[in-house]
Amino acid sequence: MKLKELAERLGAELVSGAGGAADDVEVGGVAGIEEAGPGQITFVANPKYAGLAKTTGAAAVIVEPDFQEIAAPTLRVKNSYLAFAKAIECFYAAPVYKPGVHPTAVVDADTKIGVRAHVGAYVVVSEGCVIGDDAVLLPHVVLYPGVTVGDRFFAHAHAVVREGCRLGDDVVLQNGAVIGADGFGFAKGADGRWVKIVQSGPAVLEDGVEVQANACIDRASIGETRIAAGAKIDNLVQVGHGSTVGENTLLCAQVGLAGSTTIGKNVILAGQVGVAGHLTVGDGAVATAQTGIPSNVAPGAVVSGYPAMDNRDWLRMVAAVRRVPELLRKLNAK
Numbered sequence: 001m002k003l004k005e006l007a008e009r010l011g012a013e014l015v016s017g018a019g020g021a022a023d024d025v026e027v028g029g030v031a032g033i034e035e036a037g038p039g040q041i042t043f044v045a046n047p048k049y050a051g052l053a054k055t056t057g058a059a060a061v062i063v064e065p066d067f068q069e070i071a072a073p074t075l076r077v078k079n080s081y082l083a084f085a086k087a088i089e090c091f092y093a094a095p096v097y098k099p100g101v102h103p104t105a106v107v108d109a110d111t112k113i114g115v116r117a118h119v120g121a122y123v124v125v126s127e128g129c130v131i132g133d134d135a136v137l138l139p140h141v142v143l144y145p146g147v148t149v150g151d152r153f154f155a156h157a158h159a160v161v162r163e164g165c166r167l168g169d170d171v172v173l174q175n176g177a178v179i180g181a182d183g184f185g186f187a188k189g190a191d192g193r194w195v196k197i198v199q200s201g202p203a204v205l206e207d208g209v210e211v212q213a214n215a216c217i218d219r220a221s222i223g224e225t226r227i228a229a230g231a232k233i234d235n236l237v238q239v240g241h242g243s244t245v246g247e248n249t250l251l252c253a254q255v256g257l258a259g260s261t262t263i264g265k266n267v268i269l270a271g272q273v274g275v276a277g278h279l280t281v282g283d284g285a286v287a288t289a290q291t292g293i294p295s296n297v298a299p300g301a302v303v304s305g306y307p308a309m310d311n312r313d314w315l316r317m318v319a320a321v322r323r324v325p326e327l328l329r330k331l332n333a334k
Contacts, residue, residue, distance in 0.1 A: 001026070001027050001028070001090065001091075002023065002024055002025065002026060002027070003022050003023060003024075003025040003026075003027055003041075003059065003060055003073060003075070004022075004023040004024070006027055006041070006075070006087065006090065007075050009086070009090060010062070010075060010077055010083045010086055010087060011077060011083075012062065012075035012076055012077035012083060013065070013075070013076045013077070014060075014073065014074075014075055014076075015069075015073065015074045015075075015076055016073050017060075017069075017070060017071045017072045017073045017074065022060065022073035025059050025060065025073060026039060026059070027039060027040065027041050027059050027060065028040070028091070029041075029091050030042065030084070030087055030088050030091055031058070033049055033052045033053065033056050033058065033061070034052060034056075036056055036057060036058035036059075037057045037058065038057060038058075038059055039059055040058055040059060041058060041059060041060050041061070041062065041075075041084075041087055042056060042058040042060075042061055042062070042084075043061060043062035043063070043080050043081065043083070043084035043087075044061060044062070044063050044064075044067065044080065045064075045080045045081035045084070050067075050068070053067075053070050053072070054070050054071065056072060058072055059072070059073070060072055060073040060074060060075055061073075061074050061075070062074070062075045062077065062080045062083050062084050062087065063075070063076055063077075063080050064076065064077075064078065064080050065077070065078060097118035097120070097136050097138075098118060099115075099116040099117060099118055100118065100119070101113070101119040102119060102120050102121045102122075102123070104121045104122050105119045105120065105121065105122065105123040105124070105125070106122075106123070106124045106125070107119060107123070107124075107125040108125060108126055108127040108128075108129065110127045110128055110129075111125050111126075111127070111128075111129045111130070111131065112129070112130045112131065113125075113131045113135075114131055114132045114133035114134070114135060114151065115133045115134070116133060116134045117131055117132075117133065117134065117135040117136070117137075118135070118136045118137065119131075119137050120136075120137055120138045120139045120141070120157075121139040121140075122139050122140050123137045123138075123139065123140065123141045123142070124141075124142045124143070125137075125143045126143060126144050126145040126146075126147070126163075127145050127146075128145050128146040128147075129143050129145070129146065129147045129148070129149075130147075130148045130149070131143075131149055131153065132149055132150040132151035132152070132153055132169065133151045133152070134151055134152045135149060135151070135152065135153040135154070135155075136153070136154045136155070137153075137155050138155060138156050138157045139157045139158075140157050140158045141155045141156075141157065141158070141159050141160070141173075142159075142160045142161070143161050144160075144161060144162045144163040144164075144165075144180075145163050145164070146163055146164045147161045147162075147163070147164070147165050147166075147167075148165075148166045148167065149161070149167040149171065150167060150168045150169035150170070150171065150207070151169045151170070152169055152170045153167060153169075153170075153171050153172075154171070154172045154173070155172075155173045155177075156172075156173060156174050156175045156177075157175050158175055158176050159173035159174070159175065159176065159177045159178075159179075160177070160178045160179065160181075161173075161179045161180060162178075162179065162180030162181055162202075162203070162219060163180070163202075164180070164202040165179050165180040165202045165203045165204065165205075165219070166202060166204045166205070167179070167204075167205045167209075168205060168206045168207035168208070168209070168229070169207045169208070170207055170208045171205050171207070171208070171209050171210070171211075172209075172210040172211070173210075173211050174210070174211065174212040174213040174215075174235075175213045175214070176213050176214040177211040177212065177213065177214065177215050177216075177217075178214075178215075178216045178217070179203050179205065179211065179217050180202060180203040180217065180218070180219040180225075181216055181217075181218055181219065182199040182218065182219060182241075183199045183218040183219055183220060183221060183225075183240060183241020183242065183259060184218070184240065184241065184259070185197035185199060185221045185241060185259070197221050198221065199218070199219045199220065199221050199241060200219075200220070200221065200222060201219055201220030201221065201222055201223045201224045201225070201241075201242070202219055202220070202224055202225075203217045203218065203219050203220075203224065203225040203226075203227070204224050204225070204226045204227070205217070205227045206226070206227065206228050206229040206230075206231075206247075207229045207230075208229050208230045209227050209228075209229070209230070209231050209232070209233070210232050210233065211227075211233045211237075212232075212233060212234050212235045212237075213235045213236075214235055214236050215233050215234065215235060215236060215237040215238070215239075216237070216238050216239065217233070217239045218238075218239060218240055218241040218243075218259075219241060220241045220242040221241055221242065222242075223242055224242075225239060225240075225241055225242055225243055225244070226243075226244050226245070227239070227245045228244070228245060228246050228247040228249070228265070229247050229248075230247050230248040231245050231246070231247065231248060231249045231250075231251070232249075232250050232251070233245075233251045234250075234251060234252045234253045234254075234255070234271075235253050235254075236253055236254045237251045237252075237253070237254065237255045237256070238255070238256045238257065239251070239257050240256075240257050240258045240259035240260070240261060240277060241259045241260075242259050242260040243257045243258075243259065243260060243261040243262070243263070244261075244262045244263065245257075245263045246263055246264045246265035246266070246267060246283065247265045247266070248265060248266050249263055249264070249265060249266060249267040249268070249269075250267070250268045250269070251263075251269050252268070252269060252270050252271045252273075252289075253271045253272070254271055254272045255269045255270075255271070255272065255273045255274075255275075256273075256274045256275065257275045257277075258274075258275060258276050258277030258278075259277045259278070260277050260278045261275050261276075261277055261278070261279060261280075261281075262279070262280040262281070263275070263280075263281045264280070264281055264282045264283035264284070264285065264299065265283045265284070266283060266284045267281055267282075267283065267284065267285050267286070268285075268286045268287070269281075269286075269287045269291075270286075270287060270288050270289040270290075270291070271289045271290070272289055272290045273287045273288075273289070273290065273291045273292075273293065274291075274292050274293065275293045276293060276294045276295075279293070279294075279295060279296050279297075280296050280297070281293065281296070281297040282296075282297055282298050282299030282300065282301065283299045283300070284299055284300045285297045285298070285299060285300060285301045285302070285303070286301075286302045286303070286311075287302075287303050287304070287308065288302070288303070288304040288311060290306075291303055291304050291305060291306065291308050292305075292306030292307060292308060293307075293308045294306075294307050294308070295307070295308075305317070305318075
């Protein structure tokens with residue numbers, strides 16, 4: 001593909017480097033800025049990599065509009081990271097799955113399957129399920145009774161959707177994702193034994209939700225567990241029963257939400273954040289990695305540490321803690 005054509009696809013301005021006109025430069029793939037060579041395109045979104053753009057061997061670099069001039073040609077566009085993601089799509093051909101039901105799949109006669117759906121080997125679809133148009137169910141996917149999935153549903157191998165759960169259009173389940181397993185609900189009986197509380201409510205995933213590998217969205221004891229449109233849930237995340245996750249929120253790897261937690265819109269919970277149950281994290285809030293949240297978080301807040309506190313206070317505290325050994329030495333020297 002010519003750089004000129006790629007620039008047009010990305011809506012970017014092509015600026016020639018020191019080597020002169022770049023319109024006819026051929027690009028055949030993408031790579032990171034440290035590995036990219038001739039014929040590959042790369043990008044700079046993080047300022048700490050800006051220096052590498054001066055020495056990269058890439059055919060061209062996707063950058064923000066105000067990025068400094070460099071020797072290599074540049075494709076200048078707002079949100080260079082998103083543009084790079086789109087560039088990958090230009091060169092990566094995803095597998096195509098033909099419509100039809102594999103002969104080893106077990107599909108109940110009561111199931112409604114939309115047009116052009118692909119049901120792969122050893123898939124199990126139980127009674128009362130509804131599968132939308134252009135859906136793809138790869139090997140060993142299991143849909144329990146009464147599950148509804150929308151158009152362009154894509155379930156990778158070994159994903160499981162439990163009884164009565166409802167998934168919207170364009171939902172993606174990566175390998176081993178479990179939607180609607182029983183929430184962790186037990187009551188202690190008079191004899192000291194734990195008695196299981198029936199988890200009767202479904203998990204609901206709205207349009208455009210993606211749940212990545214081995215993440216679990218638990219069903220509710222009553223009511224429902226709901227993941228709103230556009231939310232993205234990373235590997236090994238646990239969403240407790242009866243929780244609500246708002247639109248376009250990111251739950252990064254190993255985040256854990258206890259039961260009946262409410263997470264607002266456009267929230268980012270970084271890796272290994274833990275949230276206690278029955279509380280609210282407001283719209284637009286950010287929790288940095290390994291934050292422990294025992295109480296409500298205000299909309300727009302940026303919190304860190306345990307118990308969660310304002311990120312600036314946490315940074316000052318960490319800096320002060322690092323000085324403790326030095327202060328102790330000074331005190332002991334007196």
